[in-house]
Amino acid sequence: MASGFFADHTDLFAKNIPVYVQESRSFRLPKDNTTDIIMVGPGTGIAPFRAFLEQRALDGATGRNWLCFGEQHRATDFLYGDEFLAFQTQGKLHRLDLAFSRDQAQKIYVQHRMLENAMELWSWMQNGAYFYVCGDAKRMAKDVHQTLISIAQNEGGMSPEAAAEHVNTTLMRTERRYLRDVY
Numbered sequence: 514m515a516s517g518f519f520a521d522h523t524d525l526f527a528k529n530i531p532v533y534v535q536e537s538r539s540f541r542l543p544k545d546n547t548t549d550i551i552m553v554g555p556g557t558g559i560a561p562f563r564a565f566l567e568q569r570a571l572d573g574a575t576g577r578n579w580l581c582f583g584e585q586h587r588a589t590d591f592l593y594g595d596e597f598l599a600f601q602t603q604g605k606l607h608r609l610d611l612a613f614s615r616d617q618a619q620k621i622y623v624q625h626r627m628l629e630n631a632m633e634l635w636s637w638m639q640n641g642a643y644f645y646v647c648g649d650a651k652r653m654a655k656d657v658h659q660t661l662i663s664i665a666q667n668e669g670g671m672s673p674e675a676a677a678e679h680v681n682t683t684l685m686r687t688e689r690r691y692l693r694d695v696y
């Protein structure tokens with residue numbers, strides 16, 4: 514994000530640029546370490562999830578961890594790929610789904626991986642999993658949101674209205690286990 518700020522909002526020869534930390538009060542790991550988590554973080558959205566996995570490992574969390582990451586090309590953009598593969602080998606990352614959008618003729622995005630694994634995703638959600646989304650707000654987060662509603666509808670046998678209500682109200686507001694950090 515900083516390159517956009519430098520390009521658009523700073524003077525060419527600025528020497529001092531103030532920096533501050535904005536604490537996130539809600540985008541946090543579940544207090545209960547036995548809770549499963551699903552993390553959807555394409556592109557720069559991967560950042561908090563690397564920390565989440567490190568924290569869960571430190572805490573000895575027994576809840577399962579599912580990471581869904583996407584970028585353009587596996588060869589150049591699999592950010593922290595070695596670390597995630599190592600977590601997987603060590604049994605600290607239970608599911609890793611990758612969506613490299615430009616490694617084939619058809620675009621593959623994180624929400625396509627969610628749909629391919631809809632039954633399992635829904636079963637994790639029904640088991641109380643937390644669902645996290647981080648990254649681009651304009652396109653990705655909207656599409657992932659819509660995909661979660663479709664999964665509630667198709668896997669949970671809900672009407673379109675009930676599925677939307679479940680995601681928008683029950684998961685986001687009442688139970689607060691669908692959390693987003695999008696920009």
Ligand SMILES: NC(=O)c1ccc[n+]([C@@H]2O[C@H](COP(=O)([O-])OP(=O)(O)OC[C@H]3O[C@@H](n4cnc5c(N)ncnc54)[C@H](OP(=O)(O)O)[C@@H]3O)[C@@H](O)[C@H]2O)c1
Nearest residue numbers: 514516517555556557558583584585614622649652653656
């Ligand atoms: N100004 C800056 O310095 C700066 C730096 C980084 C990010 N950003 C902004 O931050 C946001 C996030 O950027 P990012 O670098 O994290 O990567 P991104 O643009 O979100 O791209 C990450 C991956 O998501 C894919 N994608 C595109 N549309 C999608 C959709 N509707 N649903 C799911 N996945 C989709 C991309 O595929 P394709 O590209 O192949 O379509 C790519 O594989 C963007 O708005 C970007 O402009 C700004």
